Amino acid sequence: MLAIQRGAMQVVSEVLAGRNLNDALSQHFRQYFRLEPAERAAIQDISYGTLRHLGWLRAVLSKLLLKPLTDPQLEPLLLIAIYQLEYTRAAPYAIVDHAVTVTTKIGAGGAKGLVNAILRNFQRQRETLLKLGERNEVACYSHPQWWINLLKKHYPTEWQAMLATANSHPPMTLRINARKTDAPAYLKLLAEAGIAAKWLDDAAIQLLEAVPVTRLPQFAEGWVSVQDEGAQxxxxxxxxxxxxxxxxxxxxxxxxxxxxxxxxxxxxxxxxxxxxxxxxxxxxxxxxxxxxxxxxxxxxxxxxxxxxxxxxxxxxxxxxxxxxxxxxxxxxxxxxxxxxxxxxxxxxxxxxxxxxxxxxxxxxxxxxxxxxxxxxxxxxxxxxxxxxxxxxxxxxxxxxxxxxxxxxxxxxxxxxxxxxxxxxxx
Incomplete structure (x- = not known):
């Protein structure tokens, strides 16, 4: 978990400094090319999740801090650790212990006690901190206030549902290549491969759970592509x-x-x-x-x-x-x-x-x-x-x-x- 937590910290830190998430992830994986596929997937998942819920995570962290952090590396580390504690199944003691260890690895060993105290306090005060969104729209919807205001203005009855959807995991949708096959035939291939899916419309098929494209039947042969139904x-x-x-x-x-x-x-x-x-x-x-x-x-x-x-x-x-x-x-x-x-x-x-x-x-x-x-x-x-x-x-x-x-x-x-x-x- 140590490489995962430190990797996610570095990626999120890059994004908070203004870098595109995909670029930050690509650079990290090139630099640490010996990472196992499972480690890469975990770093990506934690990075995505932290940024999805960044508004709430920052609100929580601000409540737990008695004074501003002196080392800029500590903010992304604490944000991802709080995300892990709230949204992942990893053992809480392991999340906290690894965050303390990472603090030393990044040259901020003097803050080990602070990191430990903040994460332990989050666990103790969790129920209270979960209510931050009741008074803070940025914390509630994890979007910038200007974005929330625009949606309120232009989508007065839909804005809350749109913000909630924006913080969810996206569906994985396929586009059938009509020159190679059709949707009913490809649905049968998916079923034979143990991949649950449903037919949306025309050439669009949505998987019930995302899978690597290497698992998709005849993907390399051009029978299917990954493309959102709206883009189709x-x-x-x-x-x-x-x-x-x-x-x-x-x-x-x-x-x-x-x-x-x-x-x-x-x-x-x-x-x-x-x-x-x-x-x-x-x-x-x-x-x-x-x-x-x-x-x-x-x-x-x-x-x-x-x-x-x-x-x-x-x-x-x-x-x-x-x-x-x-x-x-x-x-x-x-x-x-x-x-x-x-x-x-x-x-x-x-x-x-x-x-x-x-x-x-x-x-x-x-x-x-x-x-x-x-x-x-x-x-x-x-x-x-x-x-x-x-x-x-x-x-x-x-x-x-x-x-x-x-x-x-x-x-x-x-x-x-x-x-x-x-x-x-x-």
Whole structure:
């Protein structure tokens, strides 16, 4: 447990200093490459859990401290130890003893007594500390106050359920490759492999418990991919037709690119500005035995990569706050700032305006985000329509725009389908 607790402390410390959680975990596992798979999994679980419940954990720690900590390494250590005491099945005495030992390992041996006392006090005062959320919304919902306030404003009847969902474990959902199999046949393979699952809709199957992809039947052969049910809507909403030319802007890691190619025989150009992330697009295409043109380029600067041929369909899966997927990335809610939303909205508008001239007359552009904030979604589209008279908003499933809020089946996504037609005569 010692390597696990110290590893989680180092990862959480990196995130609290402003680093992306996935990057922090990847670096730690590269540095400590001799860790056993079970140790890696435990470090990841504790890091994720600590960040999911960070608001409450920090409130608890502040109540237990008589004065500020002098060593910055102690805060993440105490946060993960309190998380372990409250949310894991590890023996409490072992959690406390290992935290004291880690204190010495990190050169803060003089604080051993303090660490021991704080954790013992947590155990004694636990019932009282559990009630902190009654008076403190950040402690209750483990989200920044500005985030809570925005959800209250825009989702007056749903905000509490949305926050609770954001702090839950995400479902593991699969997308069936229609070129290889179908959902009923794959459900049978899962059952034979001892993996419980249920059929959600079309090509979406949700596992009752997450498993490593190596356990999924025919995964390496491209029969199935891991993709949230909400994300699977993108390819379906584009209304793809055989032989069309399609642009997937901001394509990495390539899940939607591959889904489009599984659904129809179309010519896809996948663009992303991040060369490193494009390697994931190539990997996914190769595993699924699909073909697309992959280019490194900025979606907001098409003159650098566009050949001048218009596209029949464009998927603009633009950068956003990722506020709809925080249960998969709990670091997001602590790393984002309220001012970031306006910055994302500006970037999104630039991309939309840059991509619109690339769409053929009569073509369709699907605007997509994994955000739940209207400034990045409905407000963005309304402003775009005001700027472009030749843009028409098409209904999606009976709604003018489609905002998915996170629930047990899917994450939070937003979709708006725009058609290009001649501007009205004056």
């Amino acid at each position: 809507l993108a390819a379906k909403l584009l209304d793809l037709q055989e032989g069309q030319s399609v642009l997937d802007a901001c394509a990495a890691p390539g899940g939607k690119t591959c889904h489009m190619l599984e659904m129809a025989k179309v010519d896809v150009i996948a663009i992303d500005h991040d060369e490193a992330r494009l390697s994931r697009v190539h990997e996914n295409l190769s595993r699924l035995q699909l073909s697309a043109t992959v280019k490194c380029g900025d979606a907001a600067k098409p003159t650098e990569w566009w050949d001048g041929k218009p596209f029949d369909r464009i998927l603009a899966d633009v950068p956003c706050s990722a506020s709809g997927v925080v249960r998969r990335h709990p670091d997001i809610k602590w790393l984002r700032r309220e001012t970031d939303i306006a910055q994302f909205a500006t970037q999104q508008a630039e991309i939309l305006d840059a991509l619109w001239p690339l769409l053929a007359e009569g073509g369709k552009l699907l605007y997509a985000t994994c955000s739940i904030f209207p400034q990045e979604n409905g407000e963005q589209i309304n402003a775009f329509l005001a700027r472009h008279e030749d843009a028409v908003l098409l209904p999606l499933a009976g709604e003018i725009q489609q905002q998915l809020t996170p629930n047990a089946r899917h994450d939070g996504f937003y979709y708006a389908l725009l058609a290009k037609g001649a501007p009205p005569a004056r």
